[in-house]
Amino acid sequence: MSERTTGGEQPDFGPSGYLPERASKRARKIVLRAPLGSQWIVASLLAGLVVVVAGVMFLLRSGDPPAEPWTAVGRVEDLPPSAALDHLDAVLVTAGGRVRVFAGADGVAYCPASNRLEDGRQVWNLTGRGLGGAPSLDEHPTLVHDGTVYVDPTRTSPGPSPTDDAAEPAC
Template sequence: MATVDPPEGTDAGPDAHAAGEADAAGKGDEAREADAIGEAEYGPGGYLPPRAAARARKIVLREQMGVGWPIAAVVAGLAIVAITLPLVLSSGGEPEAPFVDVGAIDAVPAAGSAFLDAGAAEVLVVRGTGSLLAFLDASEGAAFCPASRRIEDGERAWTVQGRLVVGEGSSLRPVAVSAFEDRLFVNIEEPAEPLPPNVGQEQLGC
């Protein structure tokens, strides 16, 4: 008995339909497996290994900054040299006029102060703060007080910047002071302007 093929475009029957679905399912599984293999080998879309990603970021940043960033770094370095070089050079020798030699640094107690003769005037030199300070217009008897860390004369007190904070009167005029080897030098010809007094409820410490 002869068999007759179904006409084109008609359903080939349940067996053919099941075979088609199995085929599609198989292809879907293969596609998912291929994607999984690809991700395992190369990572997800847009992924770079950490080292490669860091290198790429540096390249992008340099391209965005262009040649400006190395030039800016050089300019900043030159500015620092320009500021520090004069200080280094000036600290290499004995201070020149208008600085005058006022005596040995040992004439001033390391934790206190002393009056030294600068020729035209006496200056109060303070070492008790850990750095050298010098003032004009300090009254006789004025000295550094370790307890209050101020300059006091028994009736008045000044901060280590020379500002009057206790009693009546005026602030002290700071002058430049420098040490070279074991000698002290001050410049009394160019004193700084005294700070305005700020008398309040402060008490004497010495």
């Protein structure tokens, strides 16, 4: 059927519906004139109920502290600028306004004179970037929940690329 149907003629194919004259020339939209059944109302109510239940469950669980393998380290206000975490083989640094835990950083401590991390021979900035040829420090993920610091000792992320900027220990 190559000729166009006009007027009140019904085509022999395709869905029934009304195609406005302007749209028929551009073939952009079809406006169907069939009412939606009650199953659409029930489906939309069920979808809304699922969203509400999921939201309530999220809000109830969002106040819980993190689960294993996260380990509580201590309250933020009670922690010093740096402290060795021997049970995790790491060092905790709270100086600089951010809590960080660096893996395998034996002997590393915060030096207030330089505002850097030092071990007596090597120097790092507060992000763990190695300065003056020191290798950068790998970092454990940390989380502060209700004022308590939590650490995930099972994962580490590599530190930033070290720089050759000259840096001498100040402490």
